[in-house]
Amino acid sequence: MSPRPAMHRSLRLRLLAGSLVWILAAVAIAGFLLADLFSQHVRERVDAELNGHLDQLTALFDIAPDGTATLRMPLSDPRLSRPYAGLYWQVDGGPAGTIGLLRSRSLWDTALAVPGDALADGEVHVHDVPGPDASRLRMMERLIRPAEHPDTAYRLIVALDTRQIDEPVEEFSTLLSIALGVLALGLIAAAVVQVGVGLAPLKRMRAALGAVRDGHARRLEGDYPQEVQPLVDELNTLLAHDEAMVERARTQAGNLAHAVKTPLSILANAARQDSSDLARLVDEQVGDARRQVDYHLARARAAAAVQQAGLKTPLRPVLDGLIRVMSRLHAERNLHIAVADVADTLTCRGDTQDLQEMLGNLLDNACKWAATQVAISAAIHDGQLAVHIDDDGPGLSEAQRSAVLARGVRADEHTPGSGLGLAIAHDLARVYGGDLRLDTAPLGGLRATLQLPAA
Template identity: 30%
Template sequence: MSKRALGWQLLNSLKTRLVLSALLFILVLLPLIGVALNDAFTEQVKSAAKNELSAYVYSILAVTEVENRQIFIPELVLENRFNLIQSGLYAIATTEGTGDKQAIVWHSQSFMGISPPAHFTIPPTGKSAFEQIDLAGSSHLLYSFSVSFASQNENVPVTIHIIKDEREFQQQIDQFNQQLWTWLAILMLVMLVFQLSWLLWTLRPLARFTQELHDVEQGKSTQLSSQYPNELQAVARQLNILLNTEQTQRKRYRNALADLAHSLKTPLAVIKSQADLSEASSEQVSNISRIISHQLKRAQTAAAASWHLGIRVDEVAVKLLRTLAKIYREPQINLTAEMAEHAVFKGDEADLTEILGNLLDNACKAAKSSVKLTVTGDAYQLQVSIEDDGPGISEALKTQIFERGIRADSYHQGNGIGLAIVRDLVDSYNGRISVSRSESLGGAQFNLSFIHSA
């Protein structure tokens, strides 16, 4: 089976679909939830940081005075971190300078020894701006707020900038992410185990149903016996009715045909025993006898009606080989067999016996000293090969020997309907039969091939 066919078969399984759906739910939805929670928490941290820096701006504005267009802010402010050098929290006051540049008119003690940013964002009066900047080689958050003080009938614009090291906020985000993804991983593992356990428990009746069907196919059982959920109980009940009906009808047909064959043999034997019977009439009676035998053999096949049966080929073949070894002692025929142990014929045992019996018997008749049987197979097909070391079959006869009344030149016995019966039986199981020359023994080789339904 190709990888593509195997992949399609797996995707066509309910169990595979349900498992993939559970995995898709767990491995896709939960990470998406994690990403959404992470983004929401990050936005929350940024909003909290913005509110915190905004509070610092108002604390600075509360102590800011303007006289004669001069801005006065105490060197030491209420928030102690502004008073500690390079504490990570800085405050800067700027006003209009030359050109587009802002002039720093005051900064907190914590900003000493640090180079100011090359450019400050100046929002409109009464507005604020919040952004990230690079300061002293690390990322910082910058909150700017612009106001205007009235001094001597003039407005003095002032912008207060609060700068804070971003590492504190990033640590909060990293800690949250670590806890979030740790718990999500644990939750995914727990849900995966739970989902798989639940699916296996839910699908257990289907697995048992499949196994019982397989046992019926293999001939190990004739009924579905287990109790199933309501959804499967009706199916199991109908299948049991179908199996019972099929077995009963097949038995009735075989009994009726056997009675018919028995009732016809006696009148034909009486007619044939008549002394005044002409040679032409005797020949016609023999033909009628052959036709009846052929049609009875053909009608008795279980064929497609025996879809549920499964017969081990090696068990049937061993019995036939043992019998043929006793029949063909003079001259001694060496019968060898190579058979896969689990090769199964999906059909009726009588039909398999008829097919192998006819072909092996013909091979023994044609063989000089050796006949070989090879059987291979798996869950999807059965291959049977029967070879002999006889003279083989000519090209002209290869297409004719399966017709009723035609015998191969190498077969000195028989009425010529054996291979026709084999052909009809093989056809009834949608199998194939072909004739070729044996490469190992040199005689005829009959090849049988049966494809099992999945």
């Protein structure tokens, strides 16, 4: 099955993508509408200006006594007096239907090309037509019939260069694009901040869960929004339930061990009071039964502890306590137990009693086989705490290393022990997600490397 795209796996990306799409769409639509409204407004203003010039031209148009068309006075806009100034007027018609019968000085020696549309008396038409100097014009025309010559029609025309429409619209569009771009960036930044602020409680909850996992807290602490608080409450309830289950499992395992050990102790005491072969056999079997109970009790306790969140055990205090015990147990051998490169900050994710069980078995085994010294070191690699216990004893061959990790197998039947120490340490390490490896030590004997998840 192919992995899901990052957007489907990230709530942050979903929210940001949705916000980005709507912001860009809203800004683009707003920009289009505002530019169109401004363009219409400019055209309406131009049409109003043309209509004013056309009304003025109509008011000043007159027929002389000799029947020639004339203007009583020039139009007021000074642009009409400058050649190709962008504003023009023209009068067509008369008895001969002359094109350019009268023209503004701004047209110079050209005449406006007028569409051949039919106009009713007093009717106004608006066109976009070509103009002088390769320009485009917004033209407005009106047909009138003077009272002195009602049979003669005159077409009165005013026109304005469309650059006076296009340039303001283009300038406005440029400024509008810059303004909307800045607005869009601001909205996107606000959306990023809003999403970050909105998801901050989830980040805090993740950190709180990490603190529980690493053993810094037993519950999710802090105030959360009402949308997140029910989830926090459920997680705290689950943590409390798991803790109660672990405690019950430990209590039941302890009760079971006590219930089994009591009759075993009675049998052992009774067997020691008799010197028969049957009594010796019973004493041996009772000893084996006790060791098996201890072994399985340790596994059950470790399996329950793994399910408990927040377990964290410092390494150095456990080692210091075990070294004192081993120094007393093997005092007659004058062993030198050295600790090197074990920082006080090294911790593992596990129960203190289980760590004591594993390290105690490994240290006891090293002390039994060491000639003169035992060396202990520890470090963290890839999230795993590795504790090395070296001795200068005879060591083990490859075949023996695999065999001694099996329950009850001993490298030398003449050496005291049950043969369960290394197996217990190996199985407990596996329960915690770690491992136990046996190699050749730099001292020449056996190196036991205990790996456990670091806290």
